[in-house]
Amino acid sequence: MAAQDLVWLGVAAGLVGLGVYGVLVAGHLLRKLLALNLLGTAVFLLMVVLGRRGAATPDPVSQAMVLTGIVVAVSATAFGLALMLALYRRSGEAALDDEAGAPDGDGRD
Amino acid sequence: MSLVELAAALFLLCGCAFFLAGTLGLLRFPDTLSRLHALTKADNVGLLLICIGLAIQSGSLRASLQLGLVWLLALTASTVSAHLVARRAHRQSNGAGR
Amino acid sequence: MMLLAFDLLLAAGLLGLAVLVVAGPTLFVSLVAYTVFGLLMAVAWARLGAPDLALAEAAIGAGLTGAMLMLSYRRLLAIRPERTGQRLVRRSRLALPIALACTVLSAGLFMALAGLPEPQRSAGGDALAATAQSEVGNPVTAVLLLFRGYDTLLELLVLLVAWLGVAMVQAQARPSAPRPPAPVPLLDALLAAVVPGTVLVGGYLLHAGGQAPGGAFQAGAVLAAAGVLMALAGRLQPRARATPVQAGLLVLGLLVFTAAGLWPLAAGQPLLALDGLATVYAVEAAMTVSIALGLCLLFLGAAGLGSK
Numbered sequence: 001m002a003a004q005d006l007v008w009l010g011v012a013a014g015l016v017g018l019g020v021y022g023v024l025v026a027g028h029l030l031r032k033l034l035a036l037n038l039l040g041t042a043v044f045l046l047m048v049v050l051g052r053r054g055a056a057t058p059d060p061v062s063q064a065m066v067l068t069g070i071v072v073a074v075s076a077t078a079f080g081l082a083l084m085l086a087l088y089r090r091s092g093e094a095a096l097d098d099e100a101g102a103p104d105g106d107g108r109d
Numbered sequence: 110m111s112l113v114e115l116a117a118a119l120f121l122l123c124g125c126a127f128f129l130a131g132t133l134g135l136l137r138f139p140d141t142l143s144r145l146h147a148l149t150k151a152d153n154v155g156l157l158l159i160c161i162g163l164a165i166q167s168g169s170l171r172a173s174l175q176l177g178l179v180w181l182l183a184l185t186a187s188t189v190s191a192h193l194v195a196r197r198a199h200r201q202s203n204g205a206g207r
Numbered sequence: 208m209m210l211l212a213f214d215l216l217l218a219a220g221l222l223g224l225a226v227l228v229v230a231g232p233t234l235f236v237s238l239v240a241y242t243v244f245g246l247l248m249a250v251a252w253a254r255l256g257a258p259d260l261a262l263a264e265a266a267i268g269a270g271l272t273g274a275m276l277m278l279s280y281r282r283l284l285a286i287r288p289e290r291t292g293q294r295l296v297r298r299s300r301l302a303l304p305i306a307l308a309c310t311v312l313s314a315g316l317f318m319a320l321a322g323l324p325e326p327q328r329s330a331g332g333d334a335l336a337a338t339a340q341s342e343v344g345n346p347v348t349a350v351l352l353l354f355r356g357y358d359t360l361l362e363l364l365v366l367l368v369a370w371l372g373v374a375m376v377q378a379q380a381r382p383s384a385p386r387p388p389a390p391v392p393l394l395d396a397l398l399a400a401v402v403p404g405t406v407l408v409g410g411y412l413l414h415a416g417g418q419a420p421g422g423a424f425q426a427g428a429v430l431a432a433a434g435v436l437m438a439l440a441g442r443l444q445p446r447a448r449a450t451p452v453q454a455g456l457l458v459l460g461l462l463v464f465t466a467a468g469l470w471p472l473a474a475g476q477p478l479l480a481l482d483g484l485a486t487v488y489a490v491e492a493a494m495t496v497s498i499a500l501g502l503c504l505l506f507l508g509a510a511g512l513g514s515k
Contacts, residue, residue: 004214008255009320011218015225017313022229025302030279034228034241037272041248048255050320051331058256059331060338060346064355067347067424068362070263074272074502075369078509081279082373085509088286189397196391 008049015042029084033077040073113165120162127155141198149191153184214254221247234283238276245269258420259347262412266428267502274435275506342484344418351422352487356468356479363461363494366501370457373508374449394440405433413495417484423460423491427498434503453500460497464490 015038022035044066051059110118134147160180164173224247227240245268252260338349351359409430416422437443449457467490468479481487 003211004254006321007211007214007218008251010317011221011251013313013317013320014222016316017309018222018225018229020312021306021309024305026229028234030234030276030283031229031237034237034276037241038225038228038244041244041268044260045251046320048252048257048260050323051329052255053323053325055329055331057335057346059329060334060350061330061355063257063259063347064350065358066257066260067263067351067422068358070260070267071362071424071428071498071502072365074267075366075505077272078275078505079369079372079376081275081509082376085279085282086376086379088283185397185400189393192393193391 005049005052008045012042012045012049015039015045029087030081033080033084036080037073037077040069044069113168117162117165120158120165124155124158124162127151127158131155142195145191145195145198149187153187156180156183210254217247217251217254221251234280238273238280241276242269242273245273259345259422259425262420262425263428266425266432270432271428271435271502271506274439275509279509343487345416345420345422347420348416348422348487348491351424352490353481356464356481359494360461360464360468360479363464363497366498366505367457367461370501370505370508373505377508378448390441398437398440398442402433402437405429405436409433409495409499413491416491417488423494423498426491426495428502430495430499431502431506434499435506438503438507449504453504456496456500457504458497460490460494463493 019035019039019042022038023032026032026035047062047066048058051062128151131148131151134151135144138144138147157180160176164176167173167176221244224240224244228237228244231237231240245264248268249261249265252258252264334350334354335346337354338344338346341349341353343349343353409426412421412429413423413426414421416426434443467481467486471480471482472478476482481490
């Protein structure tokens, strides 16, 4: 594999780790949503980099699928944000805010 | 390295220096207004220098005009956003709030 | 060599920003880091030889998502100002073990993928060959509309369903009257200059998509950005419910694509076997309208601007 592809493969693999970490550890839902988006970007990067192997031109199939994926990701993020705001409006309490200083931390350990 | 390449490299380096100065100001200056001052002035000149450097490097009129358009658009957007940020900061410091 | 150095720098920037996103000191730092991450991703797609993705990422990933996140953050601040801006100091006791496990996951993934053999024959190669025989010059557009039409058609449906979901959640929100933003003369001047230009760029991207990087997704995203800009400046008043015209435009892309996809059946062709450049452009144009309006309404709903 070319050096450039290895660099981007490294970024994608690193983003997978960071994304999973964020989804599991982040207490605030907004941050979980961001971590989920990082995970999505990692998958997009993997698809494009793996589509580049041994090809003179970038793979149009993986590009087209990632293009669709970007729009789906923003749709899901918008829905997630709307749900989060609705929850926050209704409960206002710890459900979202654990990370920001509830006495028992995330309440998850 | 030809004279043209040298000139392009010189412009690009100068542009980067301006960006460096602008970022330094953004990080080191004490309040919002002086940070904006550093950012808007230094970065817009830096972008202009980089666009000139790239235009020289490209050697085509079409690409040069496109780069000029990029600079103009960035200038417009940064003017308005700097104005909005400054306005907000000014109102808040006067205790008026919003 | 220089380009590899640039890639390494970009990669380091992306990973550093991602660390800030998941572990930054405050929520605000995370949001800003994520927005900058989107911008750098656009550069990364360009470096990877995918200009179509760079355009989409710059308009959607950095632009729309960034603005949407900032507005949501402002809503959170408005509801509970004392909590939202706080430093996020407390972490789960499991954070360290999870971090270790995730490092192992990343390393394992990298080792496994770096060792993959190069494929002899790929779908991408077949698509390039088939594109050369069609009238469409941009292989990505060809894949989206000619070879993998199901993906694109159902993607329009996903956008519609997401909007329905947002609208349903919004309908239950307690009505709150958003303050109309104070008029800013300079902002109005910017809108007058930028919005027509944005419409022009959207039209160009749609037109160029047949032969060069661009297409319905990018055009729709750019047009949606113009709508968002106007809504933020208070020029577009969001409504709680979509008007019949809006609803019609929202499903226009889906309807035109379905109709164009059913048509070949009559001639004994398979479903979604779109024929001819004119059909492709008609479907793309309808899709652009639906995507632009869909993204714009999603944005307004998600950011809580529509609750009135």
